[in-house]
Amino acid sequence: MTAAILSIFVLALSAPYLHRLAGKRSGWVLASLPLVWTLYFAVCSVPIASGESLSASHAWIPTLGINFSFLLDGLSLVFALIICGIGVLVVVYSGGYMAGHPLQGRFYAFLLMFMGSMLGLVLADNAVTLFIFWELTSVSSYLLIGFNNDRKEARAAALQALLVTGLGGLPLLAAFLMLGQLTGSLELSSWMTQAQAVRASPLYLPIVILVLLGAFTKSAQVPFHFWLPNAMEAPTPVSAYLHAATMVKAGVYLIARLSPLLGGTEAWVYVISAVGAATMLLGAYLAYQHTDLKRILAYSTVSMLGTLTLLLGVGTHLAVQAAVVLLLAHALYKGALFLVAGSVEHETGTRDITRMGGLKRSMPLTAAAAGVAALSMAGLPPVLGFVGKEVYLEALWRIPAATVLLAVAVVTAMLTLAVAGAAGVRPFIGEAASTAHPPHETPPSFWLGPIVLAGLGLILGVFPVLVESSLLSPACAAILGGPLEVHLSLWHGFSPVVGLSAVSIAGGALLYATHARLRGFMSRTDFMFRWGPARCYELSLEALDRLARVITRRLQSGYLRVYLLTIVATTVILAGYTIISRVSWAGAFSGPGVHPHEAVLAGLIVAAAVAAVFSKSRLGAVATLGVVGYGVALIYVLFGAPDLAMTQVMVETLTVILFVLMFYHLPRFGAFTPRPARARDILVSLMAGALVTGLLLAATRRPLVPRLSPFFADKSLAYGHGRNIVNVILVDFRGLDTLGEITVLSVAAMGVYALLKLRMPKENSK
């Protein structure tokens, strides 16, 4: 498992080079690795089906309980197969779809990086590892949505997706850390054994809310659904892969994964079911009123994510079965439909369904795939989508007092059927519409994906037994935390559920027939959405911008003296307040006696400092400041700190040299500031001096920690192999600090260099 994730990341890194080597065949070449892993995971289903699970663990930060630990059970197996399997087809498809794009190699790199991250996410058994892969999927999604970064809309959509999913990531991390505190472990598998304790804890409700925030933002649930349709700015293979089959299901995965731990309580069931039902209905409604092929598919994805969330929230055996079947069915048909949408746009140059028609004659293979996928989406026999919809309606029928849910489900099913027809059937039938250039059947890299995905949906619909015990049962068992046998069939015999199904099909057919008329009417309800969550997102971004502008205008004056004044005054006020309020000053000024030569030296330093302030020439000021510096160095010598003294002398010397070098370039020496400002500066300087004096007095009044000096004196030679304690501390005992300091020094030098050297010529700056 670790090898699978690692090798995909390595492939991602080397993808641009491999693309250059392989040229036009790069898609087929790069798809071979995911194909290998698809086969590997398919083989893994044998031990998984017999109830085992595979795990691997690599220590990362063991002292904090953070490990790269991975677990392959029924649930992660379904996801791993979807990720790798559809990944193969999408990479092949990208080879055709992105052909000729100057950055095709980079596209592969991002796509494979996402594949590795997503695989890591579903295999991770450690909360921190899971979280890191979770965020990596957000980052790679950002890069892919904004791939055509010369488009303003693409950049905005990428940022929106990143901000919304990132916003949910932080609560998720908080929830993981809380669970870690509660259970004393960060391993998911060990959380599962403590489910009782977690549910009884007062932190249970906060944890559920935070986890759900993460899941709902990632899986585009109401009210965070708006980012997903906008993410359709991404190249179509990305929409098919990330925003239909895999990434958006990460939230669903999380809910399923944590169900045995957190699920089953009232809060869990009601919140998830309500949000899921709302998302499902709203998504279907919005899908119905759009005409852009990709947006229609995106909204119907939102609707399906709502359905999956609802089912996992309900959490009965049947509901979980339905969720797993629908998850698989949706990945297959929605992936196919997105790829078809890309092919159609590639051939006709448009994505508007009202401007295409009759494509089945020119693109027969694509049309066949689209038709079968649309059947599955509509929930019509004999495909997997139908099987899933039957179980799903029955699951809702069986729970008591769920009339509202059932009604919502039936209306959604009607709308979805109509949408499936509009997106998957209508473009291919009827009169051929006039398009920018005449459409042709696409090359194999284009139709392979849709045919395979739609074909799988058909085969599994007719023979669900193929995956019942090998895939679906273990997945349900992982979600429920106990064994479950899944039995599916196309025909269950007559029951009220069949009646419901028939009603939904009839209603859907009606909606499909009246689509053109109803759509126009519905688009008049747009005003209801003007104040929706998307608007809130925009407003909060604008507010943030405005706040940043106000703060910047206040703080960033551009004058060094203002910055200095701000820094010094802030320090004086904050540190000074603490010192005055916390330190008692009784007897503070009775130090050890002062020798006469020390007093003379101190007097000299003070006199030089005063002289520097009143100096009439710059040279005088520099010289007197030099006296202050060398005087301090002398004090170091007197008190037995030769290292400090040497460094002080060198710094002082170099400062003077710098002054000398800069002398002729400096502006006129004189008083620039008006009197009140000078008074303020004097006050702040005096306070700063008083603060440092006070700090020193307060520090020396405390007894020094008696262990430290003898420790360094004793151990310096033994541990550090040196007799100069100062140096041993600098390079050994506190070496990490020094490493940090020289790094800061380097950055400062780069800053000075950039300021002085990289000034753009004035005429270029505008």
Next chain:
Amino acid sequence: MISLILRTATRFLMILMLLFSLFLLMRGHNAPGGGFVGGLVAAAAFALYTIAYDPAATRRALRIDPRAFIGVGLLVAALSGQLSLAAGRPFMTGLWATLSLSGQERVDVGTPMLFDVGVYLVVLGVTLTILLSMSEE
């Protein structure tokens, strides 16, 4: 302003100062000195050269852009800490070996001294970068 006396003196002083800076660097672990002050003394040597000649002459004498010293120094300092990782010890654990010189002299050498060399290079590079770019203004 060209001063023949200063230029002539600089030729000798500079070598002495650079040697002294290396001396400070090497003795630093056992007596006053070390990479920081050593780097400053070396920088002062080049500063003197800059005053006697001009910044361009200093750059020619250096042969290497002073910014390269910063990068190399940071790299040396960071790598000196990594060596202990290879030995299976935590980052920046000092590794020591004792060298026997001729006679009875024995000298300890270890990764912290390499770290000090990194500090020396960074300080030299930083000071020269600032000094030269300012004097070229």
